[in-house]
Amino acid sequence: MSRRPSHPVRLLASALAAGALLTTAACSDGGGSESASDTAAEEAGVARPDAAKQTPTGSPSVPAALTEAGAKAALLTEADLEGGWNQVQDADKWRDRLLVGKVDVAAFLTAKSSATDCQALLDALYDDGLLGDPSGPSALTGFEQGDSRLLEQVAGYDRAGLDARLKWLRTLPDTCDEFTATGSGGAERTVQVTEASVPDVGDARAGLRVSVQGDADGGPATLTLDIAAVRVDTSAVTVMGGGLDGGQTDSVAQAVRQGTERLKTVLDGGTPSPQPTTMD
Secondary structure (H helix, E strand, O other): OOOOOOOOOOOOOOOOOOOOOOOOOOOOOOOOOOOHHHHHHHHOOOOOOOOHHHOOOOOOOOOOOOOHHHHHHOOOOHHHOOOOOEEEOOHHHOOOOOEEOOEEHHHHHOEEOOOHHHHHHHHHOOOOOOOOOOOOOEEEEEEEEOOEEEEEEEEEOOHHHHHHHHHHHHHHHHHOOEEEEEEOOOOEEEEEEEEOOOOOOOOEEEEEEEEEEEEEOOEEEEEEEEEEEEEEOOEEEEEEEEEOOEEOHHHHHHHHHHHHHHHHHHHOOOOOOOOOOOOO
């Protein structure tokens, strides 16, 4: 998520893609027809001495390559979330304008920090680049619940770049613990970044909580975002949820569990169930 602060904010949800599906054919000795004694022995239920050698073997399959259709199929639905979340049809336009209550979140979060990593984080909150630019298919969806928003992205990435980005996210609670960012009108924002737990799903994961305090719409405002990213092979699910009413820790955790399960199902060649099977 590297959109410049001149672009409006969006609540991210992030991301994914995967490697090619491999199957190994059963082994065969190619040795011609069986002898009569071999046939008789098998009919009697006696294994031939070389039977073990002829047992079909195969290597474990790896996830199939993520497709555009697969990325869309892996996205969350309202049935995957509890708490009255309503799916919206224009989540892709949240980058252009996002109002929470009477607060223009885009304007509120357009601010500059003197710290490179901290500025990179602020910039990443403006689009779907929190994990870097996807190298494969990408799809997103969004949900509303009062003054809270939840955005999910599923996308495919370069494996090395994805791992590096997850590692970078894990450093931010130390490098950007608390800092001050200045808005375009000179108003200061106090930004706090802390580590957030992520459900033990997928191959690798990272979680953050980001809170931004300042003035908006003539009064004090605090925007809190819970962020979680999970890698599945070379794909990833990114979820961002929160708003002026506080973070959405439970909803983000649930979205990550369900979203990861849906992604794995797609990568394994299946179709996610319309009803979740692991609701907590």
